[in-house]
Amino acid sequence: MKLSAAIIALVLAQAAYSQRPDTLKYCVNDKHIGVGGYDPVSYFQGNKPLAGKAGFSTTFDNVIYLFDSEANLKIFVANPTKYLPQFGGWCSMTLAMGRATTPKYDNFVILKDKLYLFERTVSVNGRELWLKDPKKNEKIASTNYTTYRTTGKIK
Template structure:
């Protein structure tokens, strides 16, 4: 750009402001914010705990009653007056009977793999399961991060469990750090 054209651009906008450059800068800021938003939502879904716990409330499986999956065949929120602590997490229940069942047998009623999606475990990664996407297979509760994962798991649970169980010890050890 010649010195004359540069001076003309400065005189039109006052301080050398060029709309094209400003737009590019603005778009770069938006792209950065979008990338950060995408990163933070993924980071919020992943966790570094052996049992998935909401970092703000301390609740396991977002406050859903783990026994209700078995007793009522549905995902149901627990109540604050019926809580128990197990594996470093606070678990909520719909009633005292569900609480007592869980306290007696947390290994049965608690979600397998700490609430992580078993399809992701089989791939060697830990991704939080959603308490509203679940299956009971072999009298054990499994939570899934996506519907497609639940459907694929249901199609061949023996194979998927074998794959997840092979990877789980190393992943669990990594989570313990």
């Protein structure tokens, strides 16, 4: 009887774990919300992202995404990968520099129909650095992101 209870507990724990987002793959908050709670579709619709609303949400790859409207939710559900930020939502430039950091979600660029998010400090804007050589930065960030996802480290 004790063995059966232990097996059931193990199975339930595994099921709960498998429903958590991969926190190395995705930059999420403690509630597993992606893109800082912003509506990922809204980045492609104007100059400023819109905050998502709890009433309009969906889960993709165990990450919760919020939307400004039901229309944007439907657009996302029809083609989620089109609207996901590159590199799981981590700051693209700091990945190219060898670190994984949370971006400022209003600091972004759309290049070749892909969303890139960036960190911004008082002295450095990741977006500006990225745009100096996006092709080179993309290649380095992609390699570093793959390493980070599998090891939790970049270098």
